[in-house]
Amino acid sequence: MDEYKSLGIMEYRSVAIGMKAADSMLKAADIRMMMMQAVCPGKYIVMFTGKLSSVEAAVKVGRIAPFDEVLVDSYLLGNPDQSLFAAIYGTCDKENLAAIGILEGYAVASMVGVADEIVKTSPVRLIELRLARGMTGKSYAIFAGEIAAVEASMKKAESILVEEGLFLHSAVIPSPDPVLWEML
Numbered sequence: 001m002d003e004y005k006s007l008g009i010m011e012y013r014s015v016a017i018g019m020k021a022a023d024s025m026l027k028a029a030d031i032r033m034m035m036m037q038a039v040c041p042g043k044y045i046v047m048f049t050g051k052l053s054s055v056e057a058a059v060k061v062g063r064i065a066p067f068d069e070v071l072v073d074s075y076l077l078g079n080p081d082q083s084l085f086a087a088i089y090g091t092c093d094k095e096n097l098a099a100i101g102i103l104e105g106y107a108v109a110s111m112v113g114v115a116d117e118i119v120k121t122s123p124v125r126l127i128e129l130r131l132a133r134g135m136t137g138k139s140y141a142i143f144a145g146e147i148a149a150v151e152a153s154m155k156k157a158e159s160i161l162v163e164e165g166l167f168l169h170s171a172v173i174p175s176p177d178p179v180l181w182e183m184l
Helices: 015-028 052-063 083-089 108-121 147-164 178-183
Strands: 006-012 031-039 043-050 071-077 099-105 125-131 139-145 167-174
Touching (some): 006 108, 031 052, 043 108, 108 125
Antiparallel strands (some): 031 043
């Protein structure tokens, strides 16, 4: 996995152009696809790993014409926190902690980037990262930790997404009910 340390995420508002972009990225760079899928409302998400230079090359290809005309968002993480992968695939340990924070935004790529920054700079854990599936293109992240840390993390994450124009809602739930923990 060391050779696949970097992560690229591309989000397009066209399935056809998104697929063409994915093909062009695969042909241009030595990357490994993690996700290539259509999501609501007709967006196409491409997520891939590889060496930093390869991921940078693929992101560059995915941002040029004609792909740039339908590009919603993109993000490059040189050294993503490993908890991102477990959160995306829903395999995180859901140990009961004092509070959870839920962050909801309009774009997939930026949500992944914000989640990575929060877990690297705050004493919270990433529990889930839902990327647009069944959510009309929105995404959300759930963090857990002590209430003060979760509250501070939500404020920081909100400010990042507000600055990018991609913030939707957030909530902090202190002492979540055991049924809520079970259903996460």
